[in-house]
Amino acid sequence: MLGMIGSLSGASAAATLTYTTSWIGNTYGYGDGHWVPCDVRAIYVKPDGTVYSNAPWDESGAEISIFKDGVALGNAGHTHGWGNEGGDAITGNARYLYAAVRVGNEGGHLKLLDNWPDKGKVWYGVTRRAMDDVESGQSFQGGRGNFGSKVSRSFLAINEVADAPETVDVERPYVTGLTANNQELFVSNYLRNRIEVYDAETMQKKREWPLPHPQGLALAADGHSIWAIHETGINGGKSVDRYDGTGRHMQSLILPSGANPSAIVVDSNDRVLIADSGVSQQILVFTPGAGNKIVESTIGVKGGILADPRGMPGPMRFNGLSGIGVDAKNNLYVAENGAGLRPAAMTGTTLESYSPDGKRRWSVDGLLWVDGADVDRSDPETIYSNMQRFKMDYARPPGKEWRWDGTLTDRFKYPESLMLHRIANSAPMIRKLHGHSFLFTTDMYSHALGIYRFDARDGTIAIPSGMISRQTIPGDWPRFQPKNVGWLWRDADGNGAFGQNEYTADPDGVDVSSCAGWWVDSDGGIWEARGTSRIRYLPFQGLDSHGNPMYDLTQAKEFDLPRPFTQVNRVQYDVDTDTLYVAGYTTDAAYSKETWKEAGKVMARYDGWLRGGKKHRYNINLPWNVAAKPIQTIMSVYQEGDYIFAVEPVLARVHVYDSATGREIGLIVPGKEVGAASGWVDTTQGISAYRRPDGEYLIFVEEDARAKVLMYRWKP
Structure with a gap:
C-alpha cells in the first residue's frame, strides 16, 4: 500500500512509510469485506450447495457465515454485541434458516420486557431468519428480541440459566442440535435431556420426548423421522438412533470402538454419514435399510491430520470434525475446528467440499485468533x-x-x-x-x-x-x-x-x-x-x-x-x-x-x-x-x-x-x-x-x- 493516511485525533505527525500490507492465516484478508470465522461448530448445506456456518463467537460478528463454491458471501448479522452471540447448531427448510444463539443482557443494561433476559440470566435458543434474506428475522407470536428492526421478535428462548463465563461448561445449556422439514423444527435440549419439536411456522412447541443429552440431529430420508446423536451415560459413551416424530425408537447404528460422533447428515441415497471426531477423524458411512446398522465404509484418511506425516494438512486429512452436510448432488461439505465439539481453545477453522468420488472441490481457512507470528x-x-x-x-x-x-x-x-x-x-x-x-x-x-x-x-x-x-x-x-x-x-x-x-x-x-x-x-x-x-x-x-x-x-x-x-x-x-x-x-x-x-x-x-x-x-x-x-x-x-x-x-x-x-x-x-x-x-x-x-x-x-x-x- 502506498498511502497517505490522515492523522487521527491525537495521533503522531510522523510520515506514513512506503510498504505493503499482507496477512497470514485466513483465506480472505477483508480487502473485499470477507473473512472465514475461526471456530465453526456446525454447518447447514442447502440443496444448491450454499453453506451456512455457525460459531459461538466471531470477533467481528460473522457467527453465521455464508459460503458458495468456496467463495465467502457474507454473514447473517445480528449475532454479535448488545447481548447477542452465535451457537452450536444450524439448519434450514424451504423458507427459513434456524440457528442456535445466545442472548444476554449486557450486565443488566438491556431491560426491555420480554426482549432480554433479566439481569444475571441468559437465554439459549434459536433465531429464525428468511432463507432468501438471512439478515431478516422472521417474527412469530411469542418471539423475543428487539435486536434491530430486521430481526425483532424472531428469537425462540429454549433455556434460561444463570449467566456465567463461556468457559464454565457445567450446565451446558446450549442448543446442541437442530434439524427441520417444512412443517416442524426439531431441537436438541442438552440441559433438559430431551428432544423438543416446534411448528416450523408458528414456532409453538408441539411435543417433546426424553433423550439423554441429545446433540447432533439429521432428518431421515423419509422427511419425517430423525437421527439423533446422544450420550448413553456409560463411560462418556454416545449412541446414534433413529426416532419417529413422536419419539418412538426405530433403529440404531453400531459405532466403532472409540468413536466420538460430532455431526450427522443423510444424503440423497439414504446413507447416514457421521462425523467421527475421535481418534479416527473420519466420516463413518452407514448404508440405508431397516434394522440396526454397522459401518459400511469410511471417508477420509484414518487419523486425519494426525496420521503420518503427523500434523500436516491436506485433502481428506480431517482435523476436529465439527460439521458435515451434503447437497442435492451428494457433494460433501465438512467443517473442522481442530477439536470437534466444544473446544477449550479456538484452534482455527477449515471448511472443505468434496465431490462424490472424493476429489476436493474447494477449501477455505480461518486459522488464527488472538494470535501472533x-x-x-x-x-x-x-x-x-x-x-x-x-x-x-x-x-x-x-x-x-x-x-x-x-x-x-x-x-x-x-x-x-x-x-x-x-x-x-x-x-x-x-x-x-x-x-x-x-x-x-x-x-x-x-x-x-x-x-x-x-x-x-x-x-x-x-x-x-x-x-x-x-x-x-x-x-x-x-x-x-x-x-x-x-x-x-x-x-x-x-x-x-x-x-x-x-x-x-x-x-x-x-x-x-x-x-x-x-x-x-x-x-x-x-x-x-x-x-x-x-x-x-x-x-x-x-x-x-x-x-x-x-x-x-x-x-x-x-x-x-x-x-x-x-x-x-x-x-x-x-x-x-x-x-x-x-x-x-x-x-x-x-x-x-x-x-x-x-x-x-x-x-x-x-x-x-x-x-x-x-x-x-x-x-x-x-x-x-x-x-x-x-x-x-x-x-x-x-x-x-x-x-x-x-x-x-x-x-x-x-x-x-x-x-x-x-x-x-x-x-x-x-x-x-x-x-x-x-x-x-x-x-x-x-x-x-x-x-x-x-x-x-x-x-x-x-x-x-x-x-x-x-x-x-x-x-x-
Missing part, C-alpha cells in the same frame, strides 16, 4: 503462530505468500498441552538452542510462559516441555500445581503431561498476578518484566535427557527497575549487543489503571546490561492520548535490526523508531489489502518483526477481529 530464523520460510506452522513464498502477492504447513496440537496424545488450555493466545517465540527448535508462548495477559519441544517422530506437533507461571492458575488445570505461589514446571519424564513431582515453587513465595511481559533471547535466556517489582532473568542451563530446556528459579538474576522507571511492563534483550529495551511508566509518565494492559508511556534503551555498564542511551515518549477517538496508547513493542516497532491497540498503527537514536521515522497503518481495518490488538505482546537477508522487514500484528495476523512488508 514469529519467523524461524534458522529457516526464514517457516513461520510459527501459537498453534500453527506456515510455509512462506515471499514472491507471491499479498495474502498469498503463506501456506498452512502444520498444526502444533494433538489433543489425543498431549491432552494437557498448554495450547489447549490457558497458554493459547499471544506471542510465539521460536528459538534454536543446541541445534534444536523450541517454541515459547505466552497467554493473552502474559501471566505465564509455555515451552514446547519438537521431535521428528511427532511431525509438526509441539510437545509440552515446560512452563513458568506467575501465579496459581484457577481451575483444575494443570494438575498438581503449587497453590498460592508462582512456579516452574519441567516435563521430567518426557511424556508431555504434568507430573506431581515436576514442579518447583517460586522461592519468592509470592503470587505475582500483575500483567507485564516476557522475552526469550537468542541464547534461550528468559526475561520477565514484573511490573512494579523487578526485572528477572533466568539463564538457559542446557537440555535434560528428554531434550527439555532447563531453568532454575534459584539461579535467577534479579534487577531493580532502572531509572527513570517506576513500573516495567515490557522487556527485550539483544544478546549480540548486550542491550536491554524496557517499556513502562515513570514518575512523570505515571501508570493509570484504565490502561492496565498497555506497554507503557516510555521506552528506554540500556547498553551493556549484562556485561557491564548499564548505560542509559535514550528515552522514547511513546504516543499516548486517552482522550483521542479512538484511544491512542501503545499495547506492544518490539526491537528488530535497526528499528523499534510500537503498535497502537485500536487500529494496528505501528510507529517505527530508529533503535540507535530513538527518533521516530514513520508510521505504518493497515492498507487497502485488508480493508484499511484491523481489530483491537488485544494481547500484551501483539507485535513481532523479522529482518530478511535482503533488508526487508516483516512486521506481524495480532488481528483477531477477522481470524488472521497482519503482515506489513517494509524495505527502508
Whole structure:
C-alpha cells in the first residue's frame, strides 16, 4: 500500500512509510469485506450447495457465515454485541434458516420486557431468519428480541440459566442440535435431556420426548423421522438412533470402538454419514435399510491430520470434525475446528467440499485468533503462530505468500498441552538452542510462559516441555500445581503431561498476578518484566535427557527497575549487543489503571546490561492520548535490526523508531489489502518483526477481529 493516511485525533505527525500490507492465516484478508470465522461448530448445506456456518463467537460478528463454491458471501448479522452471540447448531427448510444463539443482557443494561433476559440470566435458543434474506428475522407470536428492526421478535428462548463465563461448561445449556422439514423444527435440549419439536411456522412447541443429552440431529430420508446423536451415560459413551416424530425408537447404528460422533447428515441415497471426531477423524458411512446398522465404509484418511506425516494438512486429512452436510448432488461439505465439539481453545477453522468420488472441490481457512507470528530464523520460510506452522513464498502477492504447513496440537496424545488450555493466545517465540527448535508462548495477559519441544517422530506437533507461571492458575488445570505461589514446571519424564513431582515453587513465595511481559533471547535466556517489582532473568542451563530446556528459579538474576522507571511492563534483550529495551511508566509518565494492559508511556534503551555498564542511551515518549477517538496508547513493542516497532491497540498503527537514536521515522497503518481495518490488538505482546537477508522487514500484528495476523512488508 502506498498511502497517505490522515492523522487521527491525537495521533503522531510522523510520515506514513512506503510498504505493503499482507496477512497470514485466513483465506480472505477483508480487502473485499470477507473473512472465514475461526471456530465453526456446525454447518447447514442447502440443496444448491450454499453453506451456512455457525460459531459461538466471531470477533467481528460473522457467527453465521455464508459460503458458495468456496467463495465467502457474507454473514447473517445480528449475532454479535448488545447481548447477542452465535451457537452450536444450524439448519434450514424451504423458507427459513434456524440457528442456535445466545442472548444476554449486557450486565443488566438491556431491560426491555420480554426482549432480554433479566439481569444475571441468559437465554439459549434459536433465531429464525428468511432463507432468501438471512439478515431478516422472521417474527412469530411469542418471539423475543428487539435486536434491530430486521430481526425483532424472531428469537425462540429454549433455556434460561444463570449467566456465567463461556468457559464454565457445567450446565451446558446450549442448543446442541437442530434439524427441520417444512412443517416442524426439531431441537436438541442438552440441559433438559430431551428432544423438543416446534411448528416450523408458528414456532409453538408441539411435543417433546426424553433423550439423554441429545446433540447432533439429521432428518431421515423419509422427511419425517430423525437421527439423533446422544450420550448413553456409560463411560462418556454416545449412541446414534433413529426416532419417529413422536419419539418412538426405530433403529440404531453400531459405532466403532472409540468413536466420538460430532455431526450427522443423510444424503440423497439414504446413507447416514457421521462425523467421527475421535481418534479416527473420519466420516463413518452407514448404508440405508431397516434394522440396526454397522459401518459400511469410511471417508477420509484414518487419523486425519494426525496420521503420518503427523500434523500436516491436506485433502481428506480431517482435523476436529465439527460439521458435515451434503447437497442435492451428494457433494460433501465438512467443517473442522481442530477439536470437534466444544473446544477449550479456538484452534482455527477449515471448511472443505468434496465431490462424490472424493476429489476436493474447494477449501477455505480461518486459522488464527488472538494470535501472533514469529519467523524461524534458522529457516526464514517457516513461520510459527501459537498453534500453527506456515510455509512462506515471499514472491507471491499479498495474502498469498503463506501456506498452512502444520498444526502444533494433538489433543489425543498431549491432552494437557498448554495450547489447549490457558497458554493459547499471544506471542510465539521460536528459538534454536543446541541445534534444536523450541517454541515459547505466552497467554493473552502474559501471566505465564509455555515451552514446547519438537521431535521428528511427532511431525509438526509441539510437545509440552515446560512452563513458568506467575501465579496459581484457577481451575483444575494443570494438575498438581503449587497453590498460592508462582512456579516452574519441567516435563521430567518426557511424556508431555504434568507430573506431581515436576514442579518447583517460586522461592519468592509470592503470587505475582500483575500483567507485564516476557522475552526469550537468542541464547534461550528468559526475561520477565514484573511490573512494579523487578526485572528477572533466568539463564538457559542446557537440555535434560528428554531434550527439555532447563531453568532454575534459584539461579535467577534479579534487577531493580532502572531509572527513570517506576513500573516495567515490557522487556527485550539483544544478546549480540548486550542491550536491554524496557517499556513502562515513570514518575512523570505515571501508570493509570484504565490502561492496565498497555506497554507503557516510555521506552528506554540500556547498553551493556549484562556485561557491564548499564548505560542509559535514550528515552522514547511513546504516543499516548486517552482522550483521542479512538484511544491512542501503545499495547506492544518490539526491537528488530535497526528499528523499534510500537503498535497502537485500536487500529494496528505501528510507529517505527530508529533503535540507535530513538527518533521516530514513520508510521505504518493497515492498507487497502485488508480493508484499511484491523481489530483491537488485544494481547500484551501483539507485535513481532523479522529482518530478511535482503533488508526487508516483516512486521506481524495480532488481528483477531477477522481470524488472521497482519503482515506489513517494509524495505527502508
